[in-house]
Structures are given as C-alpha cells and as structure tokens.
Amino acid sequence: MTELILRGELQELWRDKDVFALLQAVDGEVVRDKEGRQTLKFQLAGKTYYRKMHTGIGWREIIKNFLQLKMPVTGASNEWLAINRVHELGLDSLNALAYGCKGRNPAKKLSFLVTEELSDTLSLAQYAEQWPHKPPPPSERRALIRKVATIARTIHGDGINHRDLYICHFLLDLSSKSNAAKKDPRLFLVDLHRAQMRATVPRRWLVKDIASIYFSSLDIGLTKKDVYLFLQIYFDMPLREVFTRHESLLNDVTKRAIQLYRRDFKRLPVLPF
Numbered sequence: 623m624t625e626l627i628l629r630g631e632l633q634e635l636w637r638d639k640d641v642f643a644l645l646q647a648v649d650g651e652v653v654r655d656k657e658g659r660q661t662l663k664f665q666l667a668g669k670t671y672y673r674k675m676h677t678g679i680g681w682r683e684i685i686k687n688f689l690q691l692k693m694p695v696t697g698a699s700n701e702w703l704a705i706n707r708v709h710e711l712g713l714d715s716l717n718a719l720a721y722g723c724k725g726r727n728p729a730k731k732l733s734f735l736v737t738e739e740l741s742d743t744l745s746l747a748q749y750a751e752q753w754p755h756k757p758p759p760p761s762e763r764r765a766l767i768r769k770v771a772t773i774a775r776t777i778h779g780d781g782i783n784h785r786d787l788y789i790c791h792f793l794l795d796l797s798s799k800s801n802a803a804k805k806d807p808r809l810f811l812v813d814l815h816r817a818q819m820r821a822t823v824p825r826r827w828l829v830k831d832i833a834s835i836y837f838s839s840l841d842i843g844l845t846k847k848d849v850y851l852f853l854q855i856y857f858d859m860p861l862r863e864v865f866t867r868h869e870s871l872l873n874d875v876t877k878r879a880i881q882l883y884r885r886d887f888k889r890l891p892v893l894p895f
Contacts, residue, residue: 626722627702632736635667641722645673645734659815663739670739671719674698674815677732697723697733704782704817705737711776714795714810716740740810742797746770747790747838754843762807766794767848769809771855774835777811783827785816788838829871832856833878837891840883846895 628636636644650664650673662673676697702721709715716737725731746766757763770792777784784791795808818827835852850861853872857864865872876893883891 623726624722624724627720629719630717631667631669632719636720641720642724642732642734645675645722645736648673670741672737672739674701674735674737675732676734677730697731698735698815699723699733700817701815702735704814704819707780707782707819708777708811708814711780713773713776714808715814716810716812740793740812742795743793743810744796745790746792746794746809747788749794750789750839750842754841757843763848764851765805765807766809767844767852768855769807770835771852773809773811774831775856775858778823778828778831781820781822783818783823783831784811784814784834785818785827785830786813787831787834789835789842790838825871829874829878832871833875833882836875837879837882840879840891840893844894849894 626641628641648662648664650662652660652662653672654661658677660675660677662675664671664673698721702718705715705718717740718735718737720736721734723731723733750766753763770789773792774787791811791813793810793812795810823831836849853864854861857868859867880891880893883889
C-alpha cells in the first residue's frame with residue numbers, strides 16, 4: 623500500500639517523480655536521528671524544508687511501548703494528521719507540504735513528512751529564559767500566558783493531547799519586533815509527532831500536558847498571579863470555581879510537575895506559591 627500527498631510548490635517540483643527515492647537520497651543537515659526517525663534540513667529551489675523520514679521502530683519497540691501503556695509512533699501519519707487538525711482549529715503550527723507512506727508492516731513501513739522552515743521564530747523557553755533577570759513588560763508576559771493557555775484549552779477541548787507540551791514546543795513569531803508585546807502574540811505549536819486524537823482527552827493525559835507546561839515554566843520567574851491567570855483562561859471560568867471543581871486535577875498536575883523537575887534537576891523546584 624502506497625499513499626502520497628503533495629501540496630503547494632512541491633506539487634509542481636516533484637510531479638511525476640519517485641518522491642520516496644528522492645527524499646531518501648536528498649542531501650542536507652541531519653538535526654535528529656533517533657528511534658527509526660530522522661529529521662533532515664534541506665534546501666530546494668531557494669527555500670528551506672525539513673524532512674522527517676520514518677523507517678520503522680521494530681516490533682520490540684512497539685511491544686515495549688504497549689507494555690508501558692504508551693501508544694507507539696510507527697510513522698509520519700500521526701504528525702501529518704495532528705498538524706492538519708491543529709490548523710483546522712484555527713491555531714498555528716508547521717506548514718506540512720508532503721506526506722507519504724509505503725508498506726503495511728507497522729514495524730518496518732517507510733513514511734515521511736516534509737514541512738516548511740519556520741523562519742524568524744524562537745522557542746518560548748529560549749525567549750523566557752532571561753525573564754528572572756530581565757522581566758518583560760507585564761502586558762507582554764500576560765499576553766503570552768493567555769496565548770499558551772488558549773492553545774492548550776483548544777486542543778484539549780477537541781480531544782487532542784500533545785504528550786510533550788513543554789514551552790519549548792511553542793515557537794514565538796518574531797517577524798515583527800513588537801509581536802511578543804501584542805495583545806495576541808503568534809505562537810506555533812510544534813513537535814506533534816506523538817500527539818493523540820480522540821473524542822475526549824483522558825484525565826491522565828490532561829495531567830501530563832498541563833504538568834509539562836507548568837514544569838517547563840518553573841524557572842522563568844512566574845508569579846502566583848501568572849499561574850492563576852493561566853488557570854482562569856485554560857478552564858474558562860472564575861478562579862474560585864476552578865479550585866472548587868478541579869482541585870484533584872490541579873493537585874495531580876503539581877505532583878507531576880515536581881516529579882519532572884526532580885527527575886531533570888535532582889532537586890525540588892521553588893513553586894510560585
């Protein structure tokens with residue numbers, strides 16, 4: 623079984639070509655090579671693209687994932703579908719221009735995804751790392767918190783959980799110098815290859831996603847008011863109601879964030895409150 627989808631300029635550039643062979647042979651800079659998935663940066667017709675090539679993770683890895691109650695990622699289709707769905711929700715993400723899949727064996731099938739480079743962007747983690755020493759204007763910080771909370775609420779409300787929802791996977795558009803300080807800054811949600819899509823996000827995955835945001839924000843100088851703002855926007859209700867209706871969830875989120883911090887930094891974090 624072979625599936626191939628081309629969009630935009632790639633429709634013309636790769637018309638009547640063996641795209642699978644072309645992408646396997648393309649020259650470029652390898653930026654990631656792990657677990658049967660290689661990400662390569664390459665140039666074509668004066669533009670920069672990223673090719674994610676999946677060559678299969680093998681049955682051992684698939685079985686290990688299932689034993690750990692994790693859904694294995696066996697190809698590029700997961701990210702292709704997630705990117706398309708995120709765009710349908712009116713959110714910004716990568717611009718995926720090509721997808722292909724060949725073979726039936728989930729342990730060995732060949733698949734790929736090609737996306738345009740997101741130029742003039744910076745991960746929110748990098749952007750915010752200087753905040754403890756050089757705080758941004760309060761309006762800028764609040765705008766970014768609102769945006770992150772809105773993105774998380776929107777995907778979760780649609781049954782999508784990211785599985786790696788750290789702030790490094792929100793890319794801030796820097797194409798305008800004043801962008802970050804606007805009331806509605808533009809953030810691209812990326813690294814969706816492990817995202818899951820259902821009718822409703824199970825509680826455990828809500829906890830993981832929200833805790834990942836919290837954990838990755840613990841060292842950027844956020845205050846109690848900042849956390850409260852996130853909760854109000856994410857749950858879309860008054861703060862008093864948030865704590866009344868979601869106390870158990872929030873306790874689990876905090877525990878999970880602390881666990882992640884202790885795992886990575888071998889010490890307890892300083893919580894905003």
